[in-house]
Amino acid sequence: MLQASVDIDTGEALTARQKAVLDAALRLLVEEGDQLTMTAVARRASCSKETLYKWFGDRDGLLTATVQWQASKVRVVPVDRKGLDLASLTASLERFASDWLKVISSDTSVALNRVAVGRAGPIRRKGGKDNLGAVVLENGRFALARRLKPVLEAGRQAGFLEFSDAEAAFRTFFGLVARDVQIRLLLGDRLELTDAAIGGDAVRATQQFLALYGAKTGPQGL
Structure with a gap:
């Protein structure tokens, strides 16, 4: 799953690169449904699968983080x-x-x-x-x-x-x-x-x- 230093619930502490990867995964989810693969995300986001595994753990971790990233745009003051x-x-x-x-x-x-x-x-x-x-x-x-x-x-x-x-x-x-x-x-x-x-x-x-x-x-x- 995501490293402990990343607060995916609010999007804080995500790097610009991580946000770009999650945006790429979101676009793939919209286009292909939940059958997206780590390979497809890596290709779309121009990064390595090793980086995805390091940040998100596995496909389920990436899928969950992608949905959390979208939800994090609803802020609670x-x-x-x-x-x-x-x-x-x-x-x-x-x-x-x-x-x-x-x-x-x-x-x-x-x-x-x-x-x-x-x-x-x-x-x-x-x-x-x-x-x-x-x-x-x-x-x-x-x-x-x-x-x-x-x-x-x-x-x-x-x-x-x-x-x-x-x-x-x-x-x-x-x-x-x-x-x-x-x-x-x-x-x-x-x-x-x-x-x-x-x-x-x-x-x-x-x-x-x-x-x-x-x-x-x-x-x-x-």
Whole structure:
């Protein structure tokens, strides 16, 4: 797998060369599905197979890292748990929503998700070598939940949010952000998602989420 010094979850500590290799692997995934080989990636990225094995361990490691690299483009703005205010919490949620909409509406993500859906198998096959669907689910949606839930928990601890189940709260926010956008894109709808439209949708989804889960009595019970 990736060397311990590489933080693939956020893309930090990846070298420019490693990012270029993962971008090449993404293009191959889109073109050829999850049957890509280390040889094909090495040829496309103009590097040696030995380098790929050194960085990613094996084909499964490369496949997982490629999906993680795409998901890492959805950033979660860290919040200060001790000095958290509503403005910084709102900004963090809006940034996540905006980034996620930009990623899922990209041609690369649409094509990758189409391949993943077409080759998805039962979740019990998580260890299977060719189940791209499970790889995308684990390193996409589930990974994003693991990264955003601490922000939601910080909002609850600071008294700005009220919920009993962080997973349920995350799923609500995810649904408010995505609406029917992803399924429409997967089915070929040519949505016009400009930066301005995405920014407006991110603000709207965040405000709707705060209306549903915002603490009614204010922080610290005030």
